[in-house]
Amino acid sequence: MVGSPVATSKFKGIRDLEERDSSQSVVTHRKEGLLWALNRPGGHVDPRNLNKQGWHKFWIVLDQGKLSEYSNWKQRLDLHMDPIDLRMASVREARNAERRFCFEVITPNFKRVYQATSEEDMNSWILAINNALQSAMEGRSYQGKPTSSNGDSIKRDIGSVLTGKTQSLSHGNHHSSSSSGIPSRRITVGARPTAVRTPSSGYDEYPDRLLQMIRDNDQGNMWCADCGSGSKVEWVSINLGIILCIECSGIHRSLGTHVSKVRSLTLDVKSFTVDIVELLLLIGNRVSNMIWEAKLDQSLKPTGQASREQRLRFITSKYVDRAFVEPISPTLSRYATADETLLAAIKRNEIQQVLYALALKANPNTVDKMRGTHAVWLALAAADPAAPSPTPVAAADDGKSVPFPVAELLVQNGAEIPSAMPAFPLGRFAQLYVEQKRGRGVIGSSGDAVPSLPGSMSPAEKLQREREARLQKRVSTGGRLARSPIPEK
Incomplete structure (x- = not known):
């Protein structure tokens, strides 16, 4: 599995808007690995009822702003369903699910629940999907190529405005794949x-x-x-x-x-x-x-x-x-x-x-x-x-x-x-x-x-x-x- 840095805490609702230090995580635009999921996505169902339905292992690929599922992964990869366009989705830890380590990808039409192998793996997927959907939303390059002008990339702390003192510069919202982790749409x-x-x-x-x-x-x-x-x-x-x-x-x-x-x-x-x-x-x-x-x-x-x-x-x-x-x-x-x-x-x-x-x-x-x-x-x-x-x-x-x-x-x-x-x-x-x-x-x-x-x-x-x-x-x-x-x- 192509790894993604592990989030230091669980993702809750708006937590992907929280500022994280760049040393804690790295923006990841591609990730793949095995996850459990239901055979077909359902509507906005109650997670407590998910145990009553059949779960299967799928090879999940996160790439180019899309989340794809593949079945028959032991022999050859068959696309299981249409890829999920992350521009229309959000992700969070599943609530009230009886299974452990579950997270859900929510679109306007359905909710897709996935089960990871551990809490660490779950947080890693949530972090990677959040970074990918944020990049898709902002139209950033998936190869990490800078797309912004100097006005986009350079920001000043308000303290320098109020005090008149010059201080070091920090990079703003548009950054390469080596920049900060959970995206703060800064x-x-x-x-x-x-x-x-x-x-x-x-x-x-x-x-x-x-x-x-x-x-x-x-x-x-x-x-x-x-x-x-x-x-x-x-x-x-x-x-x-x-x-x-x-x-x-x-x-x-x-x-x-x-x-x-x-x-x-x-x-x-x-x-x-x-x-x-x-x-x-x-x-x-x-x-x-x-x-x-x-x-x-x-x-x-x-x-x-x-x-x-x-x-x-x-x-x-x-x-x-x-x-x-x-x-x-x-x-x-x-x-x-x-x-x-x-x-x-x-x-x-x-x-x-x-x-x-x-x-x-x-x-x-x-x-x-x-x-x-x-x-x-x-x-x-x-x-x-x-x-x-x-x-x-x-x-x-x-x-x-x-x-x-x-x-x-x-x-x-x-x-x-x-x-x-x-x-x-x-x-x-x-x-x-x-x-x-x-x-x-x-x-x-x-x-x-x-x-x-x-x-x-x-x-x-x-x-x-x-x-x-x-x-x-x-x-x-x-x-x-x-x-x-x-x-x-």
Whole structure:
């Protein structure tokens, strides 16, 4: 068996988002060996019933972002089933399974449970699959070839921004096969420059382009985050970073904007700034559900055929009661409180850990007590440090805009732009971000930008809102729209 370094602790839910020291593990893109599994994959079944079915040994090959099973391994290898595309999957230790050393690979359509020979072997497979699926999600080369520019690979600690002191550089998210272990989708915010900062992202002429881009970025976004439906998955919650079907979007809207802020990917294209688009690309359904469904028994998740009442119960439990979020613990955060976890994640530009802290009810308006700095200022300074900088994230004259997804995530979840500027200077694009937020209106406690003028909405925007309202009304009154297949890629 081609070995993979052994994880030092079990994988639980969002634990693959945890930062690990590079000396503990190595990114593995290929692995193979014998595992026990059921003859055929089932739906989201109860793991406690797995002993009643037949188990067989299969030769499992993890390669090129796919997990393949082969039978008849003693004589020749016959492909047992279609390979699992890891771009649409997640992996974790099986819960409530009577067999030992079981882990499960979960896709939108089925759950595949595997049994390893030992706890060490199980952790090794979980680690290897997690690294492979993260690479598949981010489009990294499986030969370990660097694909990023200097802006992607070099990141600065927020401490140098606040103190003005130069310190050693560390590598960011895109690294070769010799880099860190369990993937922390670590984002140097602003590392993906986009167009010059404008109020919208310019999807007006081609509204379907935004929808397709989000689907292409994460194939988990082709299905609803809450029910798995593939029909009319054209809605998003911009403060949760998820993509929804029209049925579940109606439930989200009914809960209020303090819980979920719903937008249409085809009707509301003017409201998607570069920051919101970047937020959606960096989170998406797979990452979000690893946080919000970390403790969920998948057999309890509603399907696309669920009633409105079933959806309402589940979505309320998931996002209002936060019933499936893993509580804070030493294995998930080195910090004792949600606010401390939030501040640390902001300083390291780790948007998934920011989302986890917010799911733990961290205060988006928290202040770093050591420096008296508001969370939003920390997020902006980390993404766009003011010159002079030994390693600028983006050249000031390159004509490109730096997106601020972490700051945007905070604002969409209730953070207010402080009236007083921070004690340290902000970069040019960070200043533009603040001016844009203040220019669009007062940032209220809900995080929504209130227009400066009541009549500032254009006729086209009013028409879009009316169409959206009519569409939502049809759903809320029990009408069912015809299923529409997901476009071929």
